[in-house]
Amino acid sequence: MRPFVVLIFALSLGFCTSEPQKNPTRDPYSLETLIFLEEVLLDVWESSESKEGAMSRLRYVCRTRDTDDGYLCYTWGLLEYHRGNYAESYTAFRKALEKNPNDSLYKNMLRISAEKSGNLADLKAHSRDGEVLAIFTETQKHCKEDKPPEFESFRFLAEHGILTKDTIRRGILADCFQRLNSEDKSQIQKEIRLSSLSYKERLYADQMKSDPFSRIWDTASYHRGEAGKEAVGASAGVVTVNASLGMETGSTSSGTIRPGSPITEAWRKLKLASISGNETQGREAIRSFLSEVQQAKRKGKLEGQLALALERAAKLLLEQDPQYSKLRSLAKEL
Template sequence: METLLFLEEVLLDVWDNPQAKEEAMSRLRYVCRTKDTDDGYLCYMWGLLEYQRGNFNESYAGFRKALDKNPNDTLYKNMLRLSAEKSGNLSDLKAHSYDGEVLAFLSELEKQCREGSTPSSNLFQFLIERGVFTKDSLKRGSFSSCFQKLEPIEQLTLQKQIRNPKLSYKERFVADQMKSDPFTKIWDTSAFHRGELGKEMVGGTSGAVSASVSSNGDSSPNQSNGIFRSQNQITEAWKKVKLASQSGNETQAREALRQFLTEVQATKSKGKSEAMMATALERAAKLLLEQDPQYAKIRFLAKEL
């Protein structure tokens, strides 16, 4: 919350107060370098504002700081690549990291394709070796027309080097969505972001207050084990409440609700943001017990909340 309030002050000065714009940018730059949280969001905002102002060297510095703090964020990676290209920092990006080298070569290839020149087969080969391209992406993706400019024998040789992709881009998209959802810290949001509300619901019926949980307990690979345990325990506890309600077992329902409340209280002690979200879950649980038809058999437990 403190981060959001600070960012609001900066943005208001940048957009609405020309006299205070440079001072606001200076504050944002300072906080990025000295006090930014581990997710690098303030550094990303610094980079984004500088990018919009055409200060590409500064934007590159901001995005690089953001990526240093959160190396797995695909948005940070893409903006770092764009700012490196605009600022002439591709050589620095290559030396930055394993991913930085991939991003730099991707920018070089994109530039060749954009200018209409014959692309370098070595760039395609490097990116294929790093797992960037698949046969399908070279056939139908944004680089497909550029790939067709290579000699047929070069195309065939490169296609033979392509390995079956181990990465699911759908799962990566879901992981990015979960990472940007603050409730992922305490609640299993995977089913919601996969659009599986109709298949597996731990909340309520259509039109009622509801919440979802993944049936397999999958977690984003970017999450720490501690976060995963937290969100899995609290959602599993509520899942037991729902199952007990469906069977009409009042004893199991009471025990499951106590477990849920224990997890809620433990979550509240972890920090301000966790406490606010845990309180929201507690209120949602009370509404479900009081109003949702699925919980009619254990409605009397609402007084426990």
């Protein structure tokens, strides 16, 4: 009897001390969330046996503890869509959009999965935005199938800014629009306007959103290509720091940094002081920069790591970059 009790105790101890599975937090960039996603994706692609368990975990966290930006639900939706489970993907994208209702990527995937799963009617009844997405999809579908165009649908899309002068000149809706009678086309053209959508701006926005440094630094200049040459061989994160701080050799333009975050604004003032050689202003700027860095470090673990990277990059720039040669003495402040 005693050996059996010892065996049970040993087994229970082993289970208690084994490393638990990581659970995500509401922060999409937290270590716990990233480890959770890594575990799930590895299990999904490893084997059919581990795939279902991983999908079950992802489905559960989407419904109970998704990140603030809905990314876990979005990931679940993508995986289900890839597997051909369009009804499940529709549910996932809808939940993701509830967390982040202005995300254009989430909206587009919700629209596509709604069509694939036969949920356009549900999407239309869900919300005003859902109605717009559903009618746009239905109109596209009718045009692809060479069905007669519906005046009310085109007018609705024009009134909501979806149908623009660009879309009636080219693309699948253009041919469909031309089949309307002259009076209907004239009425619709009174409602439409030039497209305000810029795919370049959307790309910049997506890049800035995915760049962790955007949490504490204005990364717009870097992603728009306004921050000078990138350091050869540097990682994306390092390039972001160095380029944003102004590591372009020989550059003296003060326009390479746009004010946005307090840290960015403090560094902009330091850069202006370096151009004029005003050490007093430079010292005030570096102290303001350090103060903002310390505040960022207190916001969270990731923010602290990013702020430390900026602080180290700033020290290197003051010590080595030619454009800061007039303020070399301030390097000891860091």
